[in-house]
Amino acid sequence: MAYSDKVVDHYNNPRNVGSLDKSDQTVGTGIVGAPECGDVMKLQIKVDDGGLIEDAKFKTFGCGSAIASSSLATEWLKGKTVDEAEEIKNTQIVEELNLPPVKIHCSVLAEDAIKTALNDFREKNGMPLVERKGHH
Amino acid sequence: MSEIVGIDLGTTNSLVASVSEGEPAILAPEGERGIVPSVVSFRSDCVLTGDEAQDERVSNSRNTIFSIKRFMGRGYEDVKDDMRHLPFEADPDEREVVHVLAQGRSYSAPEVSALVLRRLKSRAEETLGRPVLRAVVTVPAYFNDAQRQATKDAGKLAGLEVLRIINEPTAASLAYGLHERNRGVVAVYDLGGGTFDISLLRIKDGVFEVLSTGGDTRLGGDDFDQAISLHIQKEILERYGVDLGETSEALAELALLAENVKKTLSDSDSTEYILENPGGVPLAHKGSLAREEMEALLWPIAERTLAPCKRALADAGLTPGEVDEVVLVGGSTRMPLIRRMVEELFEKRPHVDLDPDEVVALGAAVQADILSGGRKDMLLLDVTPLSLGIETMGGVMGWIIPRNTTIPTSARETYTTFKDNQTGVDIHVLQGERELVKDNRSLARFRLAVDPAPAGLARVEVTFLLDANGILNVTARDLKSGKAASVEVQPSYGLTDEQVERMLIESFEHAEQDIRSRQVLDARTEAETILMAAARAMNDYGEDVVTASERAKIQEAVNALEESCRGEDAGRIRDMVDALNEVTMPLAERMMDNVLKSALENKRVSEALKD
Amino acid sequence: MSEATKEKPFSVFNEDGEIEAIPTEVDHFALLGVRRKFDLDFETLEARFYELNRKLHPDFFMDAPVAVRIRSLDATARINDAYQTLKDPIARVIYLVQLESGKLEENERTPPPELFEEIFEAQEAAEEFQGCVDEEEAANLRERLNAAMGCFSALRDGQRTALDRLGAAWDEAMEKNEPAPPEVVKKMRSILGQRNYIENTLTSLKRALEESE
Numbered sequence: 001m002a003y004s005d006k007v008v009d010h011y012n013n014p015r016n017v018g019s020l021d022k023s024d025q026t027v028g029t030g031i032v033g034a035p036e037c038g039d040v041m042k043l044q045i046k047v048d049d050g051g052l053i054e055d056a057k058f059k060t061f062g063c064g065s066a067i068a069s070s071s072l073a074t075e076w077l078k079g080k081t082v083d084e085a086e087e088i089k090n091t092q093i094v095e096e097l098n099l100p101p102v103k104i105h106c107s108v109l110a111e112d113a114i115k116t117a118l119n120d121f122r123e124k125n126g127m128p129l130v131e132r133k134g135h136h
Numbered sequence: 137m138s139e140i141v142g143i144d145l146g147t148t149n150s151l152v153a154s155v156s157e158g159e160p161a162i163l164a165p166e167g168e169r170g171i172v173p174s175v176v177s178f179r180s181d182c183v184l185t186g187d188e189a190q191d192e193r194v195s196n197s198r199n200t201i202f203s204i205k206r207f208m209g210r211g212y213e214d215v216k217d218d219m220r221h222l223p224f225e226a227d228p229d230e231r232e233v234v235h236v237l238a239q240g241r242s243y244s245a246p247e248v249s250a251l252v253l254r255r256l257k258s259r260a261e262e263t264l265g266r267p268v269l270r271a272v273v274t275v276p277a278y279f280n281d282a283q284r285q286a287t288k289d290a291g292k293l294a295g296l297e298v299l300r301i302i303n304e305p306t307a308a309s310l311a312y313g314l315h316e317r318n319r320g321v322v323a324v325y326d327l328g329g330g331t332f333d334i335s336l337l338r339i340k341d342g343v344f345e346v347l348s349t350g351g352d353t354r355l356g357g358d359d360f361d362q363a364i365s366l367h368i369q370k371e372i373l374e375r376y377g378v379d380l381g382e383t384s385e386a387l388a389e390l391a392l393l394a395e396n397v398k399k400t401l402s403d404s405d406s407t408e409y410i411l412e413n414p415g416g417v418p419l420a421h422k423g424s425l426a427r428e429e430m431e432a433l434l435w436p437i438a439e440r441t442l443a444p445c446k447r448a449l450a451d452a453g454l455t456p457g458e459v460d461e462v463v464l465v466g467g468s469t470r471m472p473l474i475r476r477m478v479e480e481l482f483e484k485r486p487h488v489d490l491d492p493d494e495v496v497a498l499g500a501a502v503q504a505d506i507l508s509g510g511r512k513d514m515l516l517l518d519v520t521p522l523s524l525g526i527e528t529m530g531g532v533m534g535w536i537i538p539r540n541t542t543i544p545t546s547a548r549e550t551y552t553t554f555k556d557n558q559t560g561v562d563i564h565v566l567q568g569e570r571e572l573v574k575d576n577r578s579l580a581r582f583r584l585a586v587d588p589a590p591a592g593l594a595r596v597e598v599t600f601l602l603d604a605n606g607i608l609n610v611t612a613r614d615l616k617s618g619k620a621a622s623v624e625v626q627p628s629y630g631l632t633d634e635q636v637e638r639m640l641i642e643s644f645e646h647a648e649q650d651i652r653s654r655q656v657l658d659a660r661t662e663a664e665t666i667l668m669a670a671a672r673a674m675n676d677y678g679e680d681v682v683t684a685s686e687r688a689k690i691q692e693a694v695n696a697l698e699e700s701c702r703g704e705d706a707g708r709i710r711d712m713v714d715a716l717n718e719v720t721m722p723l724a725e726r727m728m729d730n731v732l733k734s735a736l737e738n739k740r741v742s743e744a745l746k747d
Numbered sequence: 748m749s750e751a752t753k754e755k756p757f758s759v760f761n762e763d764g765e766i767e768a769i770p771t772e773v774d775h776f777a778l779l780g781v782r783r784k785f786d787l788d789f790e791t792l793e794a795r796f797y798e799l800n801r802k803l804h805p806d807f808f809m810d811a812p813v814a815v816r817i818r819s820l821d822a823t824a825r826i827n828d829a830y831q832t833l834k835d836p837i838a839r840v841i842y843l844v845q846l847e848s849g850k851l852e853e854n855e856r857t858p859p860p861e862l863f864e865e866i867f868e869a870q871e872a873a874e875e876f877q878g879c880v881d882e883e884e885a886a887n888l889r890e891r892l893n894a895a896m897g898c899f900s901a902l903r904d905g906q907r908t909a910l911d912r913l914g915a916a917w918d919e920a921m922e923k924n925e926p927a928p929p930e931v932v933k934k935m936r937s938i939l940g941q942r943n944y945i946e947n948t949l950t951s952l953k954r955a956l957e958e959s960e
Contacts (some may be wrong), residue, residue, distance in 0.1 A: 011532060031863050035851055038943025039556065040866055042369050061870040061951065064571065066533035095554035100563070102534040102549060299809060343797045507809045513783075515801055542827040544820050601824060604805045662812070671814035675768060698812050742769065 010097070013109065014067050016074040018057040020044040020054025034105050045077055045085070047121060053075045053077050053085060059115070064104040065076035069093050069110035077114065086130055088114055093097040140270045140299060140508045141260050144307070145287065147205040147356060148329030148467065150174045151497035152256040152271075154264065155510065160311065160496055160501035163263040171493060172259070174329075175202045176251045178238035185255040194415075197223040197388035199238040203295060203358055204252075206330045207234040207245040208290075209283030218354075221362055223384040224389075233286075233635075244635070246286050250293035255393050257296055269657065270297045272504040274496050276331040276523045277303035278351030280567045281579045283607050288607075297657055299507055301605040304328070305335035306518050307499030308465040309344055311490060314502060317342040318516070320460035325478050325486070326496075327441065328466035330356040334445045334453045336459070345517045348451035348540045350444035351613055357398075357468040359437050362393035368423065372411070376419050396570055401427045402470050431473045438473055445481055451540050459667030462486040465495055487670025517542050520602050527564035527573045536600060539569065546601040550615065557588040563598065565608065584612055611672075620672070659709035670694055673720075689719045759803060759822050766818040774846055775829035785914030786844060787833060796830040802869060840910055841939055842903060848932050849915075851939055862941060866948050869895040873955035889956070896952050903945050906938050913938075 004036050019042070020027045026047050032038045039062025046055040056074035060067045074092055093099070093107035120127050141154045141163070145259060149171045160259040162170035177189035184192060192200045193576050201224055219226045225243040227235035231648040235242040253273075260268045273296075275287050284301050291298035305324035307470055319339040326333040332596045333351035339346055362612040369380050370388060393409055400407040406426040413419065463477060464486045469475065478486050490498070505511045526549070536547040551561050561584040568576025586594045595615040602608055613620050645668045670690060674682065682690070695713040757777040761767050768776065774782040779795045801807075803826065808819045832838045845851055872895065874886040913935045917927045 019576055031860070031867075033863065033944055038945075038947035040863065040870070040944060040947075042867060059867065059871075061866075061947070065534070068532075072824060084856040091554060094719070100534050100549065102536060166821065222764050300806075334938055340793075341797065343800070345797075346926075509807075509810070512807070515797075515804055515806065517800060517804075541831060544824040546824045591821050601818060601820070604823075667813035668817065671812075675817065694812070694814075713828075 006036055010068040010071040010075075011064050014071040016057050016071065017059065017094075019059060020046055020055065020057050023126055026121075028117040028119070028124070030116030030120060032109055032112045032119075034062070034109045036068070036105060037062065039063060039106065039109060041066060041070055041109050041113045043070060043073065043110070043117050045117050045121060047082060051081050053080050053082070062109075063103070063106065065097065065099055066109060067107040068097055069099075069106045070113065072096060073110040073114055082118055082127075085114060085118055137460055139260075139264055139266050140504040141268055142254075142307075142497055142502070142504045143240075143253065143256055143271050143273045144304070144497035144500055145205065145253065145256075145273055145275075145290070146174055146328055146496075147203050148553045149176060149254050149493060150256055151494060152260045153494075153497040153501035155501050155505040156507075158511075160498040160505070160585075161498060163260045165259060165262055166260075170497075172252065172255055173202075173253050174198060174205065174249075175203070176248050177201075178241075178243075178597060180239060183251060185251050190468065192384060193223075193392060194388050197415075198225070199546060200224065200388070201236050201238060201243075201248050203330055204245050204248040204356065206358070208243070208249065209280065210234050215569060219383075221365075221386040221387070227377075233472065233488075246290040246293055247292035249287070253290055253294035253296060254613055257294055269295070270299050272300045272500045272507065273298050273301055274500050275301055275306045275517075276306045276326075276328070276351060276353055277305050277333040277335050277349040278331065278353050279606075280353075280522055280577050281606070282577065283353070284607050288332065288605075292657070292661075295657065297660070300503060301607070302503050302516065302522075303333070303335065303346075303349065303518055303606075304347055304351070304496045305333045305371075305465060306337065306344065307497075307503060308463060308495045309335070309337050309339065309501040310499035310514070312463055312499075313339045313342075313344060313494045313514075314489070321347070321444075321454065321458060322461045322463060323459045323482055324463045324465055325441070325469065326351075326465040327444070327468040327474060328356050329468070330354070330358050332356060332431070332441050332444065334441070334448045336448055342514045342577075343517065344515065346519045347454070348448045349519055349521045350448035350451070351521065352440065352444060355437070355440055358394075360398055360434050360468065360471075361391055361394040363437060364397055364425075364430065365390045367425075368394065368409075368411075371423055372419070372421055375421070378417060380417060385648060386417050389414045391733070397425055398430070399469070401425065401430050403474060422536065427472070434471075434473060437478060438471075441476070443449050455483045459484070463495075464488055465492050467493055492501060501627060508583055518604075518606070519543060520545065520606050522567040522577075523569055524579075524600060524608070525566050525568070525576070525600065527566060533566060533568070533571060533576060534647040537602065541602075542605055543602050543605050546599055549598050549600070550586060551586075551594075551596045551598060552592055553586055553589070553594045554591050556591050557741040558586060558591065558594070559588055560585055561596070565600070565610070579608060580610075582610065587614065587617070603722065619719065655706035656704050656709070659706040659713070660701050663697055663709055663713050666720075667694060667697060670716060670720055686719075690716070693719045733735055755802065761800070766815060766822055768818055769822055769825050775833055778825060778829045779833065781833070783843065783846075784918045785840060787839065788919055789834065792830070792833055796826065799826050800959060807841055837942075840914060840935070844932075844935050844939060847927065851936065859941075862944065865895075865898070866944055869899065869948050875953045876955050877958060885959070889959070892952050892956055896949070896956070899945055899949050899952065903942075903949065906942060906945070909938055910935065 011107040022029050028045045030043045041058065043058045043061045044056065045053045056068040056077040059075050060070045073088065076088055088111065090107040090111040093110055094104055100105055122129055139154060141152050144151045151162055151170055151172065153160050164170045172186040173190040175189040175193065177184040177192035177196055179196060206218065212226055212228065212234060215226060215234050225237045227237050230242060233244045236248060257268055271291060273287055273291060275284055287301060305326040307326050308326065309322055317339060318341065322337050323643065331351065332351050332355040333349065335349040336347045338347055373379055380390060393411065397407055397409055407423060408422065408424045411421040419718065442668045459482050462482045462484055464478065468531055469492050475486060499688045503516060506514055518559065519540045520543050521539060523535050523539040525533040525535040536549060537545055553561065563584055564581045565579045566576040567579055568571060570576050571670060584596055584598065586596055596612055597615050598612045600608060600610055674687065674690065693716040697716050700708045700712040757773045759769060765939060767953045779792065781787060781792055793805050800823065803819055803822045805816060805819045805823060808816050832842050872888055872891050876885065876892055879885045881887055898938055914933050
């Protein structure tokens with residue numbers, strides 16, 4: 001199986017590991033977990049004055065696929081607007097990381113974390129929340 | 137039906153046994169010992185096996201192959217370090233399957249093992265006075281899929297159908313539990329020539345249920361010999377400035393000497409040894425070793441068996457105190473050091489009533505008796521020693537069957553596509569306990585064929601089945617159309633079908649009888665494949681796909697083929713295979729969606745592995 | 748779930764005594780012929796498991812037609828899977844709860860914030876401890892890890908007791924052919940939904956403490 005080096009790297013050297021200040025008005029935090037395997041994930045975004053996500057951090061305690069999923073998610077978030085970020089789907093992560101069925105829930109977790117973080121930011125800033133839909 | 141025998145194909149020694157009148161017995165011609173050394177000596181004029189080959193270990197050291205079991209199911213890279221200490225060489229041009237070089241020719245590990253098996257087969261035939269075509273062969277419990285498959289290949293090359301692969305410690309428990317079928321929880325500690333196994337079983341009402349197993353496929357008596365040999369080499373280097381490690385003949389002599397020293401020190405407190413011009417190196421050396429010294433030397437190796445024991449206990453959810461009995465198996469358990477260690481660990485004195493060299497073969501014979509229908513009051517429920525997983529992105533394992541799951545067992549995974557008109561999904565299957573793929577054993581890779589469709593629409597269910605031999609079978613089915621998807625599996629470490637065929641043809645002068653029995657065997661294998669596919673198809677599809685009249689025709693052909701397989705006429709079996717092909721093939725071609733055709737192509741992995 | 752599947756044990760054999768293919772919808776309880784309950788007698792389960800294996804195991808069908816051998820193989824694999832699940836109390840609870848009230852994955856993915864805060868704290872402390880070189884700091888961290896260990900172990904024990912109690916209530920309803928009380932279902936699902944978080948945290952803590960020894 002030929003994987004791009006860039007993607008393999010998300011496993012070996014996860015990007016953007018860390019935390020942002022949760023109480024900061026410009027920071028949105030999403031904390032989620034996967035009850036079926038017990039993986040937990042915290043994903044945070046920082047939005048600049050122009051409405052672009054300038055920074056994203058994560059902390060994941062779980063398997064390699066969950067770490068890679070969140071690492072990839074933070075990379076994708078940077079530079080997007082809040083609404084653009086809403087469009088990131090778990091299936092894109094599955095495709096990019098070529099996750100097999102047993103690990104698909106890791107990508108779902110990452111998508112949930114993004115959506116929760118975005119809503120947290122919206123709530124802090126008096127913006128209308130986006131309702132979460134079911135996923136596969 | 138011909139006799140089914142039980143074979144213990146050991147690293148150092150092999151034995152064959154069978155049950156007569158309910159009792160298992162080692163088979164050996166009048167006046168010969170039961171043990172056949174697992175040694176093959178290639179001479180320019182002939183090939184020797186067993187005791188005769190053992191005698192050549194020094195005089196023909198480069199062409200005398202021993203401990204070949206350590207190389208079964210392995211690749212060149214896995215073994216090249218081990219080979220440095222051995223007097224013979226591996227073929228560097230054969231990467232996937234270890235080949236050894238002898239008399240300028242290259243032999244795969246299964247080929248060498250097959251020579252030992254042929255010797256056992258003919259001694260069984262001689263003793264029983266009947267042809268022997270089927271066998272139960274034991275392997276270390278901790279053997280992976282590739283090692284099991286290699287053992288099956290060796291059987292085929294020797295003209296034996298390996299009906300069942302069973303684990304050595306479990307086999308031993310069958311021999312132990314033959315007359316007392318309620319023994320509670322039994323721990324079998326099996327330290328052989330090259331491998332170590334620990335198994336925990338519950339024996340209740342004749343059911344032998346393995347609770348957990350653990351081990352190390354590269355740890356055994358050989359390592360003790362090696363340590364003693366290195367000790368003597370060091371002694372000689374220090375005293376005479378001569379490195380015996382550079383001479384193949386000297387290494388061969390030292391290996392034998394070390395083994396003798398070890399054996400002697402199992403009964404005496406100290407021993408002396410003499411080396412005179414070892415391998416032609418001009419020196420005379422007299423040395424001595426006390427048991428205490430040796431034990432200090434060997435302790436680091438012996439100690440490596442403790443961690444697998446503790447893990448097996450934890451996996452079974454047991455404390456050492458909950459183990460009712462401990463059984464010792466394998467020649468290395470004769471060492472007082474090992475007995476003390478085991479006694480301390482399990483807090484009880486181990487059993488040694490049965491000869492540790494014979495007990496595995498006797499147990500294999502009991503299992504053979506069960507399979508032949510001779511014994512219905514005993515049943516063995518074994519487990520898979522290693523977890524089965526698939527590669528996830530970036531080389532992380534995604535486990536689907538955990539270790540110590542009772543076999544047969546299966547797991548299902550549903551795959552989908554992420555690109556429009558994607559035609560395949562790549563799947564890499566592995567065995568092992570480590571988080572990273574590279575630390576586990578690659579079993580096979582295959583590409584799952586998917587019908588072109590928009591992304592995410594395809595749903596293909598893949599079933600991974602570990603059979604009663606612990607060997608993997610993969611089948612796939614498209615959940616949307618209901619049809620079988622084709623699975624073509626590439627083995628990571630194993631012989632292809634063509635390779636096995638070539639080896640069969642190239643193998644040495646076989647008797648007329650041998651050729652005939654092998655032809656029967658091959659025909660049966662072929663029959664098995666098509667029968668399996670036909671049965672699956674009949675099982676899986678309803679009236680809409682296969683009409684009642686077609687069904688009847690196929691059933692008729694199936695019955696005829698099965699009937700012919702019970703006979704010994706290879707020609708007739710092949711005719712019946714053709715007949716079955718004939719009634720199923722037009723069907724397969726006619727149908728738009730290739731339902732039956734894909735099913736027919738969808739062979740068992742054990743077969744497909746070799747394609 | 749209909750009464751028929753609930754109570755009538757499934758038979759792997761047809762009227763002629765031949766092995767049948769087992770439909771996918773047959774559940775573990777029906778397959779092994781035991782009542783669908785949380786409280787299950789291990790001896791009975793084991794006896795059923797052995798009995799079925801004695802009838803179905805591939806060892807006894809070596810010379811049977813291929814179709815029979817395939818059914819024997821598939822049936823044994825199913826029975827092994829069922830036994831493996833039902834003999835382990837936790838696996839059994841998870842299986843039964845999902846059978847009666849749907850997959851746990853459908854649970855809410857945003858768990859109680861207090862629990863998560865504690866999990867992150869414990870996990871981060873474990874991570875820090877593993878990379879810690881300063882002796883004094885390591886001693887401090889070790890103390891924190893041990894405290895967390897005690898806290899999470901107590902949590903786990905409490906959950907086990909609660910599961911037993913809730914399971915008994917559920918069993919009682921099932922005995923009377925009544926649906927399980929919704930609050931019991933909800934509580935059980937919530938406990939099971941948190942179980943893996945607690946187990947994983949305990950594993951991390953244990954590993955961190957062991958590796959330092």
